[in-house]
Amino acid sequence: MSSNDQAPINQDEVRRILDQHKDKTKTALRVCAHCSLCADSCFLYHVHDKDPRYMPSHKFINSLGKLYKKKGKIDRAGFKEIEEIVWRRCVLCTRCYCPLGIDIPEMIAIARDICRSQEVFFQWSELEQPAE
Amino acid sequence: MYDFIRGPLVWVAFLVFIFGTAYQVYRFYQLSRPKERYRLRIPFGKPPKDPDEAPGEPTLTWWQQMRLSVVGVNPVMVSVTTLFHLALVLTPFFVLGHNVLLDLAWQISLPSLPEAVADGLTIVVIAGGVFFLLRRIFLARVRAISTVYDYVVLLIATTPFITGFLAYHHFFDYDTVILLHILAGEIMLMAVPFTKLVHMPYFFINRFVLVHENTLGAGGSRTWR
Numbered sequence: 001m002s003s004n005d006q007a008p009i010n011q012d013e014v015r016r017i018l019d020q021h022k023d024k025t026k027t028a029l030r031v032c033a034h035c036s037l038c039a040d041s042c043f044l045y046h047v048h049d050k051d052p053r054y055m056p057s058h059k060f061i062n063s064l065g066k067l068y069k070k071k072g073k074i075d076r077a078g079f080k081e082i083e084e085i086v087w088r089r090c091v092l093c094t095r096c097y098c099p100l101g102i103d104i105p106e107m108i109a110i111a112r113d114i115c116r117s118q119e120v121f122f123q124w125s126e127l128e129q130p131a132e
Numbered sequence: 133m134y135d136f137i138r139g140p141l142v143w144v145a146f147l148v149f150i151f152g153t154a155y156q157v158y159r160f161y162q163l164s165r166p167k168e169r170y171r172l173r174i175p176f177g178k179p180p181k182d183p184d185e186a187p188g189e190p191t192l193t194w195w196q197q198m199r200l201s202v203v204g205v206n207p208v209m210v211s212v213t214t215l216f217h218l219a220l221v222l223t224p225f226f227v228l229g230h231n232v233l234l235d236l237a238w239q240i241s242l243p244s245l246p247e248a249v250a251d252g253l254t255i256v257v258i259a260g261g262v263f264f265l266l267r268r269i270f271l272a273r274v275r276a277i278s279t280v281y282d283y284v285v286l287l288i289a290t291t292p293f294i295t296g297f298l299a300y301h302h303f304f305d306y307d308t309v310i311l312l313h314i315l316a317g318e319i320m321l322m323a324v325p326f327t328k329l330v331h332m333p334y335f336f337i338n339r340f341v342l343v344h345e346n347t348l349g350a351g352g353s354r355t356w357r
Contacts, residue, residue, distance in 0.1 A: 024163055024356070033331045034282050035213075036274045040205045052276035061277055097202060097346075100331045101338030103356040 009079065013117050014072035021110045025068045028102045032057055038104065041097035044089060056096040056104045059085050063111035072114075079120045086111045087122035137315050145318035152325025157333050160341075164354040167343045201346070209267075216260025220289070221332075223253040224317075229300070247300075254297045261290035281328075288323050291316040 018025070038056040039045050045054040052058055063085045067074060074082070086108050094105040115121060192200070203210050224230060227250045231241040245253070264286055268274050295313035298304060323329050343352035 030328060030330055031334045033328050034277045037202055037206060039273050052273040055273050058277050100334045101342045106357055
């Protein structure tokens with residue numbers, strides 16, 4: 001789906017970007033009360049029959065949160081999953097609501113930054129076309 | 133051990149709570165920035181008063197806005213969480229037993245609630261804790277982001293009230309239960325700045341400091357980005 005599929009992950013680069021946003025990431029991960037009140041503010045959550053994987057907090061915790069906790073030590077397969085989260089499950093519409101004020105779109109945007117640095121991004125042109 | 137929990141650890145707990153929380157608020161101010169002033173000015177004349185010509189003015193009644201907000205979308209959760217948090221934060225200040233201790237130590241005390249009322253509020257907190265526990269176990273979306281940590285923090289937050297309830301009613305050995313009660317309270321206070329209980333200051337930061345459509349009060353003064 002993305003270009004340069006097989007190249008090894010440049011972990012130094014991943015860590016460099018993670019470090020740039022370390023304080024905000026750490027704060028957001030700590031403040032998140034895992035209350036799930038953000039769920040209903042996401043239109044993608046609604047159109048996917050309330051699939052928890054579309055809940056804003058789930059997306060943030062499993063993309064940037066995962067990268068942060070594993071200190072960037074994530075392989076290609078792991079990045080593939082993060083690509084799915086930050087491009088397919090979030091469109092950065094910035095309409096999510098957090099009762100504690102976490103800037104979830106910013107967290108997703110940082111995760112996208114890290115993905116781009118590893119040539120991981122979504123190729124819309126390769127999207128499967130619906131059958132006629 | 134008994135003397136340590138009743139003596140120095142109380143001070144340590146309060147100091148960790150106060151300075152730790154202050155540090156977290158300070159960190160917020162470091163990480164966020166002041167909101168930008170409007171750079172665009174209307175060049176001449178007054179802004180149009182006709183509602184059709186003034187987009188951006190709310191056209192919904194407060195009731196319609198409420199229905200669309202988190203209150204209308206999750207009414208049960210919002211009601212339970214509001215009661216739970218109010219009872220959790222306020223009850224300890226107005227429990228007779230706590231005020232007697234304050235009076236004995238420093239000859240100061242706050243007004244006390246009737247014991248039955250304080251007991252009722254304690255039950256509200258415990259019931260709220262049970263509600264959150266069941267929600268975490270049975271609601272798919274909450275379960276999806278739950279780890280052992282969430283259950284531990286829920287336990288940290290409710291144990292002071294469970295042990296307080298047991299101590300007040302003299303269930304089990306009073307001396308042991310009251311010691312556990314003091315220890316549980318100290319652990320909870322110390323946990324506030326360093327666990328997800330940091331949402332205590334962040335609730336107020338979100339509602340009164342950050343700028344967004346749900347800000348209360350003066351409309352907020354800071355933004356994350």
